[in-house]
Amino acid sequence: MMIRILLAEDQAMVRQGLKMMIETDEGLRVTGEAVNGREAVALNERHLFDLVILDIQMPIMNGLEAARIIRGRWPERKVLMLTTFNDDEYALEALKSGASGYLLKDAEPEALIRSIRSCMSGGLSLQDDVAAKVIPRLLRRSEEEELTIDPSITPRELDILKLVGEGRSNREISEELGLSVGTVKNHMSQLMDKLELRDRTQLAIYAIRHNVV
Numbered sequence: 413m414m415i416r417i418l419l420a421e422d423q424a425m426v427r428q429g430l431k432m433m434i435e436t437d438e439g440l441r442v443t444g445e446a447v448n449g450r451e452a453v454a455l456n457e458r459h460l461f462d463l464v465i466l467d468i469q470m471p472i473m474n475g476l477e478a479a480r481i482i483r484g485r486w487p488e489r490k491v492l493m494l495t496t497f498n499d500d501e502y503a504l505e506a507l508k509s510g511a512s513g514y515l516l517k518d519a520e521p522e523a524l525i526r527s528i529r530s531c532m533s534g535g536l537s538l539q540d541d542v543a544a545k546v547i548p549r550l551l552r553r554s555e556e557e558e559l560t561i562d563p564s565i566t567p568r569e570l571d572i573l574k575l576v577g578e579g580r581s582n583r584e585i586s587e588e589l590g591l592s593v594g595t596v597k598n599h600m601s602q603l604m605d606k607l608e609l610r611d612r613t614q615l616a617i618y619a620i621r622h623n624v625v
Contacts, residue, residue: 415439415532418461420446420478421494422470426517430465430494433521440528447471449478456482461489463531466511468495468502476502476509483510487611490531494524503538507613513537533581536616561622564606570624572599576612577619 417434419442421427431442444459446452450473452464464482466475479491492513493506503514512531515524527537565573568589575585582600586593600612609615618624 413439414441415462415528416441416443416460417528418442418444418446418452418455418459418464420449420452420465420470420475421467422447430524433524434528436521437525437528440525449473449475449481452478453481456486456489463490463492463528465492465494465528468493468497468506476505479506479509479511483611492527492531492537507617510611510613512613530579530581533583534612535581535584536576536579536613538579561624562607565603569599569603569606572596573603573615573619574624576600576615577624579616 417440419427419430419434421430424447427445427447431445434440434442444455444461446455448470449466452466453473455461456464464479466478468475470478475493475495479493482489483491487510490513491509491511492515493502493511494515494517495502496517498516506514513527513536515527515537519527530537561570571589572585575588580588582593582596585591586596589596591599600615603615604610604612607615607618609618
Protein backbone atom coordinates (compact mmCIF):
# COMPACT_ATOMS: atom_id res chain seq x y z
CA MET A 413 0.00 0.00 0.00
CA MET A 414 1.29 3.43 -0.94
CA ILE A 415 1.99 5.71 2.04
CA ARG A 416 0.81 9.26 1.34
CA ILE A 417 3.01 11.90 2.96
CA LEU A 418 2.58 15.61 3.57
CA LEU A 419 5.94 17.38 3.82
CA ALA A 420 5.98 20.74 5.61
CA GLU A 421 9.28 22.63 5.30
CA ASP A 422 9.67 26.35 4.59
CA GLN A 423 12.97 26.10 2.66
CA ALA A 424 12.24 25.02 -0.92
CA MET A 425 15.64 23.44 -1.60
CA VAL A 426 15.53 21.42 1.63
CA ARG A 427 11.95 20.36 0.91
CA GLN A 428 12.81 19.14 -2.59
CA GLY A 429 15.86 17.29 -1.29
CA LEU A 430 13.78 15.54 1.36
CA LYS A 431 11.13 14.63 -1.21
CA MET A 432 13.75 13.01 -3.42
CA MET A 433 15.16 11.06 -0.46
CA ILE A 434 11.72 9.84 0.64
CA GLU A 435 10.65 8.74 -2.82
CA THR A 436 13.69 6.50 -3.28
CA ASP A 437 11.39 4.05 -1.47
CA GLU A 438 8.76 2.94 -4.00
CA GLY A 439 6.13 2.61 -1.28
CA LEU A 440 6.39 6.25 -0.21
CA ARG A 441 4.98 9.28 -2.03
CA VAL A 442 4.99 12.95 -1.08
CA THR A 443 1.45 13.88 -2.14
CA GLY A 444 1.37 17.29 -0.47
CA GLU A 445 3.81 20.09 0.36
CA ALA A 446 3.47 23.01 2.78
CA VAL A 447 5.69 25.96 3.69
CA ASN A 448 4.33 26.51 7.22
CA GLY A 449 2.23 24.86 9.90
CA ARG A 450 -0.98 26.68 9.03
CA GLU A 451 -0.76 25.51 5.43
CA ALA A 452 -0.08 21.96 6.65
CA VAL A 453 -3.26 22.01 8.76
CA ALA A 454 -5.28 23.43 5.83
CA LEU A 455 -4.03 20.70 3.48
CA ASN A 456 -5.07 18.04 6.01
CA GLU A 457 -8.60 19.43 5.88
CA ARG A 458 -8.77 18.90 2.10
CA HIS A 459 -6.68 15.78 1.50
CA LEU A 460 -5.99 12.37 3.00
CA PHE A 461 -2.47 11.74 4.30
CA ASP A 462 -1.07 8.78 6.19
CA LEU A 463 1.92 10.65 7.61
CA VAL A 464 2.78 14.31 8.12
CA ILE A 465 6.44 15.35 8.32
CA LEU A 466 6.84 18.72 10.03
CA ASP A 467 9.82 20.99 10.43
CA ILE A 468 9.74 22.56 13.90
CA GLN A 469 10.84 26.10 12.99
CA MET A 470 8.47 27.47 10.35
CA PRO A 471 6.88 30.91 9.88
CA ILE A 472 3.25 31.76 10.74
CA MET A 473 2.71 28.48 12.64
CA ASN A 474 5.52 26.25 13.87
CA GLY A 475 5.63 22.48 13.60
CA LEU A 476 4.82 21.82 17.26
CA GLU A 477 1.58 23.78 17.14
CA ALA A 478 0.66 22.19 13.81
CA ALA A 479 1.33 18.72 15.27
CA ARG A 480 -1.03 19.38 18.20
CA ILE A 481 -3.81 20.49 15.86
CA ILE A 482 -3.34 17.66 13.35
CA ARG A 483 -3.16 14.93 15.99
CA GLY A 484 -6.17 16.41 17.75
CA ARG A 485 -8.36 16.56 14.63
CA TRP A 486 -7.06 13.51 12.78
CA PRO A 487 -5.63 11.11 15.41
CA GLU A 488 -5.19 8.34 12.84
CA ARG A 489 -2.56 10.39 10.98
CA LYS A 490 1.03 9.91 12.11
CA VAL A 491 3.39 12.83 12.67
CA LEU A 492 7.17 12.81 12.31
CA MET A 493 9.15 15.87 13.40
CA LEU A 494 12.21 16.65 11.29
CA THR A 495 14.50 19.39 12.56
CA THR A 496 18.01 20.79 12.83
CA PHE A 497 17.65 21.11 16.61
CA ASN A 498 19.20 18.33 18.69
CA ASP A 499 17.38 19.67 21.73
CA ASP A 500 15.73 17.55 24.41
CA GLU A 501 13.15 20.26 25.22
CA TYR A 502 11.98 20.36 21.62
CA ALA A 503 11.89 16.56 21.51
CA LEU A 504 9.80 16.38 24.70
CA GLU A 505 7.37 18.97 23.35
CA ALA A 506 7.14 17.05 20.07
CA LEU A 507 6.22 13.84 21.92
CA LYS A 508 3.65 15.68 24.04
CA SER A 509 2.19 17.07 20.82
CA GLY A 510 1.55 13.52 19.62
CA ALA A 511 4.50 13.03 17.28
CA SER A 512 5.56 9.43 16.71
CA GLY A 513 9.11 10.36 15.76
CA TYR A 514 11.81 13.00 16.09
CA LEU A 515 14.62 12.98 13.55
CA LEU A 516 17.44 15.41 12.74
CA LYS A 517 17.84 16.73 9.20
CA ASP A 518 21.41 15.52 8.99
CA ALA A 519 20.26 11.90 9.32
CA GLU A 520 21.08 9.48 6.52
CA PRO A 521 18.34 8.86 3.91
CA GLU A 522 17.98 5.28 5.16
CA ALA A 523 17.33 6.56 8.70
CA LEU A 524 14.56 8.86 7.41
CA ILE A 525 12.86 6.00 5.58
CA ARG A 526 13.21 3.71 8.63
CA SER A 527 11.64 6.38 10.82
CA ILE A 528 8.72 6.78 8.42
CA ARG A 529 8.17 3.02 8.34
CA SER A 530 8.46 2.80 12.13
CA CYS A 531 5.89 5.56 12.66
CA MET A 532 3.49 3.92 10.22
CA SER A 533 3.79 0.54 11.95
CA GLY A 534 2.91 2.08 15.30
CA GLY A 535 6.43 2.43 16.66
CA LEU A 536 8.12 5.37 18.35
CA SER A 537 11.17 6.62 16.44
CA LEU A 538 13.78 8.79 18.18
CA GLN A 539 17.24 9.43 16.79
CA ASP A 540 19.81 7.81 19.10
CA ASP A 541 21.46 11.00 20.32
CA VAL A 542 18.05 12.59 20.91
CA ALA A 543 16.79 9.55 22.83
CA ALA A 544 19.97 9.65 24.93
CA LYS A 545 18.91 13.11 26.16
CA VAL A 546 15.16 12.67 26.40
CA ILE A 547 14.83 9.32 28.19
CA PRO A 548 17.04 10.27 31.18
CA ARG A 549 14.96 13.43 31.61
CA LEU A 550 11.76 11.41 31.66
CA LEU A 551 13.29 9.02 34.18
CA ARG A 552 14.46 11.89 36.40
CA ARG A 553 10.96 13.33 36.40
CA SER A 554 9.50 9.99 37.46
CA GLU A 555 11.97 9.75 40.36
CA GLU A 556 11.18 13.29 41.50
CA GLU A 557 7.40 12.83 41.30
CA GLU A 558 7.35 9.28 42.76
CA LEU A 559 4.79 8.17 40.21
CA THR A 560 2.93 4.91 40.79
CA ILE A 561 1.30 2.61 38.23
CA ASP A 562 -2.48 2.74 37.95
CA PRO A 563 -3.69 -0.27 40.01
CA SER A 564 -6.38 -1.13 37.44
CA ILE A 565 -3.74 -2.14 34.86
CA THR A 566 -3.72 -5.92 34.37
CA PRO A 567 -0.50 -8.00 34.08
CA ARG A 568 -1.11 -8.47 30.34
CA GLU A 569 -1.64 -4.74 29.84
CA LEU A 570 1.56 -4.11 31.79
CA ASP A 571 3.45 -6.43 29.40
CA ILE A 572 2.11 -4.45 26.44
CA LEU A 573 2.82 -1.11 28.12
CA LYS A 574 6.46 -2.15 28.66
CA LEU A 575 6.91 -3.08 25.00
CA VAL A 576 5.25 0.15 23.83
CA GLY A 577 7.73 2.02 26.04
CA GLU A 578 10.55 0.19 24.26
CA GLY A 579 9.26 1.53 20.94
CA ARG A 580 7.97 -1.80 19.63
CA SER A 581 5.39 -1.89 16.84
CA ASN A 582 2.06 -3.71 17.17
CA ARG A 583 3.41 -6.54 15.03
CA GLU A 584 6.50 -6.93 17.20
CA ILE A 585 4.39 -6.89 20.38
CA SER A 586 2.05 -9.54 18.96
CA GLU A 587 4.99 -11.80 18.09
CA GLU A 588 6.66 -11.26 21.48
CA LEU A 589 3.52 -12.08 23.48
CA GLY A 590 1.93 -14.63 21.15
CA LEU A 591 -1.17 -12.50 20.56
CA SER A 592 -2.94 -11.36 17.42
CA VAL A 593 -2.36 -7.79 16.26
CA GLY A 594 -6.07 -7.13 16.83
CA THR A 595 -5.82 -8.29 20.46
CA VAL A 596 -2.80 -6.04 21.00
CA LYS A 597 -4.75 -3.07 19.60
CA ASN A 598 -7.69 -3.84 21.90
CA HIS A 599 -5.43 -3.96 24.96
CA MET A 600 -3.84 -0.66 23.95
CA SER A 601 -7.25 0.98 23.51
CA GLN A 602 -8.24 -0.20 27.00
CA LEU A 603 -4.97 1.14 28.41
CA MET A 604 -5.51 4.54 26.82
CA ASP A 605 -9.06 4.66 28.18
CA LYS A 606 -7.91 3.73 31.70
CA LEU A 607 -5.04 6.20 31.75
CA GLU A 608 -6.93 8.92 29.84
CA LEU A 609 -4.19 9.13 27.22
CA ARG A 610 -4.61 10.12 23.58
CA ASP A 611 -2.22 7.87 21.67
CA ARG A 612 0.64 5.35 21.84
CA THR A 613 3.24 8.11 22.09
CA GLN A 614 1.70 9.22 25.37
CA LEU A 615 1.56 5.55 26.42
CA ALA A 616 5.30 5.24 25.74
CA ILE A 617 6.02 8.37 27.79
CA TYR A 618 3.84 7.00 30.62
CA ALA A 619 5.79 3.72 30.54
CA ILE A 620 9.14 5.49 30.77
CA ARG A 621 8.07 7.95 33.45
CA HIS A 622 6.58 5.18 35.60
CA ASN A 623 9.72 2.99 35.28
CA VAL A 624 7.84 0.24 33.42
CA VAL A 625 10.62 0.01 30.82
